[in-house]
Amino acid sequence: MKSKSISLAILLAVALIASGVFVRGHRVHAAAEGKITGSVKLSGNAPHMRGIDMSKDPWCAKQHANDPAHLETEVVGSGGGLENVVLYISEGLPASAQSEVPSQVPVFDQKNCMYTPHVLAMDVKQTFKVITSDQTTHNIHPLPNPMTGNIPWNQSQPPGAPPIEKSWKAAEFIPVQCNIHPWMHGWFAVVKGPYAITDGNGSYTIENVPPGSYTVTAWQEQLGTQTAKVTVAAGASATADFTFKGK
Amino acid sequence: MRRSLLKWLLLTSAAAVLALPLMCTAQLTMQDIDTRLNMESHIGNITGHANSAVVKYDYRRYCVGCHGEHGDGNGEVAQWLDPPMWPKPRDFQLGIFKCRSTPTGTLPTDEDLYDTIARGMDRSAMPQWSQFTKDQRADLVAWVKHFSPRFATEKPGTPIAIPPEPEITAERIKAGRDVFARVQCWKCHGVTGEANGPSAPTLTDDQGRPIAPFNFTEGSRPKCGDTDRDIYRIFMTGLDGTPMPSFADNIKPDEAWDLVFYLRTLMKPNSKEKEIAKQLKLQPVSSNPGQ
Numbered sequence: 001m002k003s004k005s006i007s008l009a010i011l012l013a014v015a016l017i018a019s020g021v022f023v024r025g026h027r028v029h030a031a032a033e034g035k036i037t038g039s040v041k042l043s044g045n046a047p048h049m050r051g052i053d054m055s056k057d058p059w060c061a062k063q064h065a066n067d068p069a070h071l072e073t074e075v076v077g078s079g080g081g082l083e084n085v086v087l088y089i090s091e092g093l094p095a096s097a098q099s100e101v102p103s104q105v106p107v108f109d110q111k112n113c114m115y116t117p118h119v120l121a122m123d124v125k126q127t128f129k130v131i132t133s134d135q136t137t138h139n140i141h142p143l144p145n146p147m148t149g150n151i152p153w154n155q156s157q158p159p160g161a162p163p164i165e166k167s168w169k170a171a172e173f174i175p176v177q178c179n180i181h182p183w184m185h186g187w188f189a190v191v192k193g194p195y196a197i198t199d200g201n202g203s204y205t206i207e208n209v210p211p212g213s214y215t216v217t218a219w220q221e222q223l224g225t226q227t228a229k230v231t232v233a234a235g236a237s238a239t240a241d242f243t244f245k246g247k
Numbered sequence: 248m249r250r251s252l253l254k255w256l257l258l259t260s261a262a263a264v265l266a267l268p269l270m271c272t273a274q275l276t277m278q279d280i281d282t283r284l285n286m287e288s289h290i291g292n293i294t295g296h297a298n299s300a301v302v303k304y305d306y307r308r309y310c311v312g313c314h315g316e317h318g319d320g321n322g323e324v325a326q327w328l329d330p331p332m333w334p335k336p337r338d339f340q341l342g343i344f345k346c347r348s349t350p351t352g353t354l355p356t357d358e359d360l361y362d363t364i365a366r367g368m369d370r371s372a373m374p375q376w377s378q379f380t381k382d383q384r385a386d387l388v389a390w391v392k393h394f395s396p397r398f399a400t401e402k403p404g405t406p407i408a409i410p411p412e413p414e415i416t417a418e419r420i421k422a423g424r425d426v427f428a429r430v431q432c433w434k435c436h437g438v439t440g441e442a443n444g445p446s447a448p449t450l451t452d453d454q455g456r457p458i459a460p461f462n463f464t465e466g467s468r469p470k471c472g473d474t475d476r477d478i479y480r481i482f483m484t485g486l487d488g489t490p491m492p493s494f495a496d497n498i499k500p501d502e503a504w505d506l507v508f509y510l511r512t513l514m515k516p517n518s519k520e521k522e523i524a525k526q527l528k529l530q531p532v533s534s535n536p537g538q
Contacts, residue, residue: 056445057434058535137431139492143453146341146397152453153352154485156492158430164496179490180434182449 034232037205038239040085040198040218044246046076052183059136060113060181071183072118073222081202082220082244084119086173088191089206090227091215098193101125105165108176108186110138110157115176115186119221121197122190124171130164132157140164142176142188150174150190173219187221209238218242275317275340275394283399288357288388295357295385297393302386305379310387313372314339318394324372330452331459334371337488342397343453345486346471351493353404354397360388362472369468407483410500412475415508417523423509426502428532430494432482435460438531440513445534450490458489466515478507 049070054060075083101123109116110132122128130140137158144150149170157164168174168190178184189197196204206216211234218226228240288295296302306314315322318339325336337344346363347355364384367375379387392398413419427433435450437443440463452458461469471481483503485493498506511520512529 137434139490141490141492146343151352151397152343152487154487154490154492155351156430156485156494156497158497161497179450179492180431180446182446 032234033208033210034234034236034238035205035207035209036087036089036196036214036216036230036232036238036240038087038203038241040082040087040202040204040220040242040244041080042074042076042082042223042244042246043080046080047074047246049074054113054181054183057113057136057181059134063112069112069114069183072114074220075118075200077200077202079201081198081200083198083200083202084117084221085198085202085204085242085244086119086121086189086191086195086219087197087204087206087240088121088195088217088219089193089209089214090217092213093193094210094212097210100193105129107131108188110134110140110178110184113138113181113184115184117186117197119187119189119197121195122168122188123195124169124190124192125167127165127167128188130157130166132159132161135159137180138178138184139180140176141179142174144168144172144174148172154179173221189219216240218244220244223247274319275396277317279396280317280394283393283396286389286393286398288361288385288392290357290361290381290385290388293381293385295382295387295389297386297389299386299389301383302390305383305387306390309376318391328372330456334368334452334458335454335456336372339391339394340396341488342395342401343488345488347404347484347487348406348480349404349484350407350495351485351487354401356403356406357385357388357392359403360391361385364388366472368470370470407480407495408500409476409479409483410504413501413504415519415523417527419505420508420512420520420523420529421527422502423505423507424529424532426498426506427509430497433532433534435490436463438534440464440510452490453488460490463510463513464515475504475507475511478510479503482506 049072052069052071054064054069077083106120106122106128108120108128108130111134113134113136120128132138137156139154139156141154143152146152150168150172155164168188171192172190174188174190176186176188194206194208196206198204209232211232213231216228216230223244226242226244228242230238230240232238284298286297311322312324313322313336314320320336320338322336328335342354344355347359349355361384364376364387367373433444434446435444442460442462444460447460450458450460469478469481470486471477483493483495483498485491508520511518512524
């Protein structure tokens with residue numbers, strides 16, 4: 001009787017450890033994780049992106065002497081592909097995948113008096129870097145809503161300034177601006193869990209998605225959000241395409 | 248005529264849409280604010296209490312007209328204050344303050360708020376509240392803090408270290424002029440400090456309202472104090488909520504004193520720095536960044 005209960009306890013312990021290994025292995029074995037890929041398009045004609053007059057800062061203007069800069073609020077590539085759309089999993093992500101923070105450090109560059117990239121996507125609590133490649137002073141001034149837990153700050157970056165490393169506490173689409181160069185507007189897209197951003201053709205791939213059923217949200221700074229349902233099988237790729245209606 | 252009206256309409260509606268995410272004016276209920284009535288402030292050996300018998304009365308009598316019942320800066324009078332000439336009252340709910348001894352993006356210390364109440368805000372509707380006793384002022388600091396949930400969950404930043412003020416020398420003033428040129432203060436403040444830099448006309452605060460850079464030459468006091476240490480602090484911490492950034496990462500503590508001395512040469516009141524600049528026949532910096 002006694003030996004029976006002991007063996008039961010051992011069996012239970014083994015089962016517990018095994019399940020623990022399984023859950024942990026979930027994160028370690030990338031093979032089990034799938035991905036979500038697709039494209040984001042704009043229907044209708046691409047809107048006109050106004051040219052930017054940088055004459056107030058001759059250094060900025062000189063960088064664009066042969067190639068005038070344009071606003072980047074809706075950048076449309078070949079075949080109507082929308083660039084700078086942020087894709088993330090808005091529903092269905094297990095807590096373990098939500099709390100994982102990527103170790104890569106996304107970089108936001110102030111280059112030729114423009115933000116490169118125009119939209120920088122990142123995870124909550126992920127470290128990102130702000131650098132300047134310019135020979136003119138910028139101030140980098142993100143404007144989150146302090147009620148979300150993200151606190152605004154405002155730092156200068158004169159020529160040759162060291163990089164600024166920061167992170168954000170909460171998911172939020174944060175506008176960022178340079179007060180010195182009023183045409184400089186960009187975004188820090190802070191989301192929870194795996195994310196992706198569309199390239200010049202409107203294509204994207206969200207990597208490291210654990211198997212499951214999800215709602216994927218596509219966010220565009222002017223056109224708002226769209227959602228799609230996807231199911232990701234272990235090690236497989238699911239597809240979600242989006243079309244935003246041009247205004 | 249019609250065309251220009253249409254253009255104007257389009258522009259204003261576009262501006263309104265753009266300004267939306269910036270208008271993060273918080274609207275907390277009185278119920279939520281009241282959960283923080285146990286807020287305290289600590290000024291030296293004085294402890295201020297948000298639930299003191301007099302502070303509610305003081306706030307109603309002296310502050311509510313501008314800062315509002317909910318501390319959101321929407322008091323009755325606020326609508327008559329037109330920026331940039333008359334900056335709008337602070338929204339205490341956001342917990343974002345111009346005058347801090349702490350780094351950008353952090354909460355001010357209790358002393359910072361205490362000093363601001365006594366100092367007032369030059370070129371604004373905020374007077375110097377010198378008639379309050381120290382206890383009244385400490386209670387008001389606790390009261391101001393209780394409007395924002397941030398003071399219940401975050402600690403204030405660590406005040407920046409300010410080395411002792413060195414002796415004013417011609418070398419330091421010249422070095423300060425180099426700092427002024429290098430970090431490009433003139434982009435907003437102008438090469439002569441007359442607030443007429445190329446970026447001055449388009450400056451806006453965090454709520455998208457027009458705001459003017461400080462004019463060094465007309466004799467007014469800087470917003471966050473007029474001592475050398477105050478001026479040092481202003482550009483090393485930045486004035487949060489405004490376009491004025493922190494330069495802490497780009498100006499070394501010793502250089503910061505050089506810059507303070509150079510800024511004095513641009514300011515209207517007579518000073519030792521101004522005398523030396525005259526002897527040196529110091530010229531304004533060039534607005535060409537290459538020089």
